[in-house]
């Protein structure tokens with residue numbers, strides 16, 4: 001646990017997450033890894049299939065929830081293989097890619113901002129170039145943040161994302177097959193800066 005003073009909302013969130021961890025309700029990497037093995041969730045991580053070896057340092061678990069998907073993003077700080085140091089200002093993100101790579105992707109990211117607050121936001125990688133437009137330029141209406149916390153050395157966000165939405169002129173429909181991408185990197189001015197670990201692209205497309 002960090003020594004900084006948490007704002008009241010975050011204190012409530014962290015208390016809830018801590019309580020969930022005590023009951024084993026899916027708030028740690030190992031229990032989310034279990035979800036990946038057992039249920040209808042589609043999982044994606046930086047290290048391929050890390051949940052099978054229960055060795056995840058960053059894991060995105062995505063499940064259908066009627067006309068939305070639930071996205072659970074979780075990363076361990078100071079993880080042993082990727083050495084993710086999440087104590088500074090960093091983002092972790094999973095993207096729904098129309099191009100099969102970075103470009104033309106809707107990205108849900110979870111980040112620890114300059115005020116030591118954790119936020120989850122929707123953002124967009126433009127087509128035809130390696131560039132992210134920043135969440136401030138994206139309508140956040142399709143995103144409903146359920147929780148966002150940094151506790152027990154884990155950065156953790158859970159959101160609901162509508163399956164159908166449009167960013168700039170690109171229509172996304174998560175009922176249709178999309179490639180999943182994952183990445184992590186530093187945050188500058190509360191905005192994504194380029195990843196500093198190799199990003200990961202799913203071998204298979206997923207639909208929800």
Ligand code: HEM
Nearest residue numbers: 093094095101102103130132181182183192193194199200
């Ligand atoms: C301002 C932010 C970003 C910049 C400047 C950036 C830049 C780049 C560059 C230059 C590459 C080419 C390969 C390399 O040099 O590593 C790349 C690849 C990649 N990036 Fe990003 N990136 C950004 C954000 C993101 C985000 C938010 C994601 C997804 C969550 C992402 C996912 C990927 C993936 C999957 C690749 C490999 C496939 C490809 O080249 O399309 N990137 N990025």
